[in-house]
Amino acid sequence: MHSADIVVLGGSAAGITAAITARRHHPDKSILLVRKEKQVPIPCGIPYIYGTLGGPEKNLIPDTVLDSNKIDLLVSEVTQIDRKQCVLATGEGEVRYERLILATGSIPTQPPIPGVDLDGVFTILKDVEHLVLLQQRLKQSRNIVIIGGGFIGIEFADEINKIDSKNVTVLELAANCLSLSYDAEFCSEMETLLLSRGVTVRTSATVARIVGDGHVSAVEMKDGRSVSADLVILGIGAKANVDLAKETELRLGLTGSVAVDRTMQTSDPAIFACGDCAEKISFFGGGPSPLKLASIAQLEARIAGANVYGLRRESDGTLGVWSTAVGDLAMGTAGLTESMAKDRGYEVVAGTVETPNRHPGGMPGTAPVKVKLVFEKHSQVLLGGQVRGTASVGELINTIAACVQKRMTAEDIAMFQMGTHPALTASPIAYPLVNAAEVAISCMQ
Ligand SMILES: Cc1cc2nc3c(=O)[nH]c(=O)nc-3n(C[C@H](O)[C@H](O)[C@H](O)COP(=O)(O)OP(=O)(O)OC[C@H]3O[C@@H](n4cnc5c(N)ncnc54)[C@H](O)[C@@H]3O)c2cc1C
Incomplete structure (x- = not known):
């Protein structure tokens, strides 16, 4: 034993x-x-x-x-x-x-739709053998349909699209991909990028059934549209x-x-x-x-x-922080989006700024970075934030998550001392995290 x-x-x-x-x-x-x-x-x-x-x-x-x-x-x-x-x-x-x-x-969650058990329909199991099989089957397939336009669905879509001669389609039930975690203006930027890279994105697409004779051949939607499929990946949650x-x-x-x-x-x-x-x-x-x-x-x-041997720590609850990247476009989200906060009954004020991520703008690697912060109007407490930009988004959104977790106010964030450098960050004058808080404060007065 x-x-x-x-x-x-x-x-x-x-x-x-x-x-x-x-x-x-x-x-x-x-x-x-x-x-x-x-x-x-x-x-x-x-x-x-x-x-x-x-x-x-x-x-x-x-x-x-x-x-x-x-x-x-x-x-x-x-x-x-x-x-x-x-x-x-x-x-x-x-x-x-x-x-x-x-x-x-x-x-993985299996949707209750006819055809999910057809050959060629894959869930995403965290299992090496299953992932090897999926890779083999992808090689033999041309038309790939991904059901679910959350971050896992879009990451799969873009990666599979990098393999030669694949037609990749994402079917998303909601009006936008990523809409459970980002406000619409962020979601549509990601959709536009995916389209420009050759991925077909169909939103407001309710899947009615997956069809085929033993092996999958198409995915049909409730509005009568249909997409040809040799392989289907279900990315709808766990x-x-x-x-x-x-x-x-x-x-x-x-x-x-x-x-x-x-x-x-x-x-x-x-x-x-x-x-x-x-x-x-x-x-x-x-x-x-x-x-x-x-x-x-x-x-x-x-x-x-x-x-395990005596209580030392407690959880404050889940605030939800994560980021995703397709090509050079990175997006991060922490806490509540503006629309989620409103749905929950908060009265909110948002501050959004966009600025180059280096200074001066001629520095190598310069790209725009956009930061949106969402505050509860009366307390000024930060409820959430979203960032769009390049690789540094991954760490910037973690800073925002820490601010949410510590229930910082717009004034706390506006008073930050932030280190800057021409090759590494936005200009100190335009530093986006601090300026998004300042923009929100001006809307609260
Ligand atoms: C494709 C994909 C991409 C993702 N990307 C991100 C991301 O970018 N950022 C992010 O924050 N989250 C991401 N997630 C979510 C994240 O991966 C999960 O939240 C995380 O894996 C949870 O870890 P876990 O250890 O709780 O569970 P799991 O990863 O599910 O691991 C469970 C473990 O328990 C073992 N186990 C279960 N039952 C038994 C048993 N009876 N006997 C022995 N062993 C058993 C399993 O074998 C496994 O080792 C992603 C998930 C997927 C599927």
């Missing part, structure tokens, strides 16, 4: 970080990570396998990170959790734990993987994920949960949140890993 003080079940974004955090906070404890797959793909890198990277083997999480943190590894599927005995059943025998951290992640938790009667939350409190403790005090399998509450108002992101998994894992 295997045994460890702390057992982490799951070897991806949440599991690895929970184990490393447990090692940092509990140096004298033995830690064992159990995962079912031999090799773990980097989830966020999966779309890039098919264009930029060239293969699943170039997108793997190295196990050296476990070795260097003295974390033991068992590769085996867990088939049962016996909470009374504190034992997991695995293909490699039993595993005894004192504390258990569940990080079993999520599985649901928590809770089979083991359910079977062992851990409490589930309102969204069907494993119920946890702010310390990531489940209904069993010896078991914590983090990442896509754990129930989330929103930073805004505390209601249930459907978001599933690596940024959230990391936060929760750093809480769970620290808390």
Whole structure:
């Protein structure tokens, strides 16, 4: 029988970080990570396998990170959790734990439409063999349809479009791609770019059925339109993987994920949960949140890993920060968009500025950067922000996320001291983060 003080079940974004955090906070404890797959793909890198990277083997999480943190590894599927005995059943025998951290992640959502089980229809599983098969099938296919125009759908579309002789079409239910996380003016810029790169984008497109005789041949929409398809990728979201938790009667939350409190403790005090399998509450108002992101998994894992032998950390809830990139266009979002904030009942003031990201504008690499900040009108508290620009967007949106998390006001941000350099940033006079706050303040007076 295997045994460890702390057992982490799951070897991806949440599991690895929970184990490393447990090692940092509990140096004298033995830690064992159990995962079912031999090799773990980097989830966020999966779309890039098919264009930029060239293969699943170039997108793997190295196990050296476990070795260097003295974390033991068992590769085996867990088939049962016996909470009374504190034992997991695995293909490699039993595993005894004192504390258990569940990080079993999520599985893709299958839409309830006819034809999803046809040959040639793929979900996006975080599994190397599946990703290899998808690559082989893509090589044999010409007409590729991606259902879902969220960030995963558009990243897949652009990467597959980089392979010669492919017709790639994105079908999005809403009026815009990315509309769950960006205001319309940002979404339409991304759509225009995708079109200019040869990807067909059809919005307000409700898929009625996927058709074919054994193998997929087309996707039909409710308005009668149809798109030819040799291969279909479903990119419409994911649901928590809770089979083991359910079977062992851990409490589930309102969204069907494993119920946890702010310390990531489940209904069993010896078991914590983090990442896509754990129930989330929103930073805004505390209601249930459907978001599933690596940024959230990391936060929760750093809480769970620290808390297993006495509570040290709590979550403020999920605010939702992420970025995406197609070609040279990068976009980032944190917190609430203007339209989301209004829908939730906030009275908002937004400040938007656009400026070159270098100074003077003749410096190499100069490109426009646009920042939109959304504030609650009466308190001036920052509710969210969106950025469009080039590579530096990834870090700028993280700064904005930190401002949201610390509930900074427009005045706090306007008073920032920001370092600038001609080759690296916008001009100090036009620094977009500070100026977007100033623009909003002028609209509040
Ligand atoms: C294509 C794609 C792109 C993405 N891009 C981004 C991005 O750019 N930014 C971002 O923030 N988020 C992104 N995400 C979301 C992000 O990847 C997830 O939020 C993150 O992977 C969650 O990590 P996790 O460890 O909770 O779960 P998972 O990654 O789902 O991992 C679950 C782990 O548990 C193991 N496991 C489950 N059941 C068992 C069992 N019974 N026995 C043993 N092991 C088991 C699995 O094998 C796996 O190792 C993306 C997701 C996808 C699919």
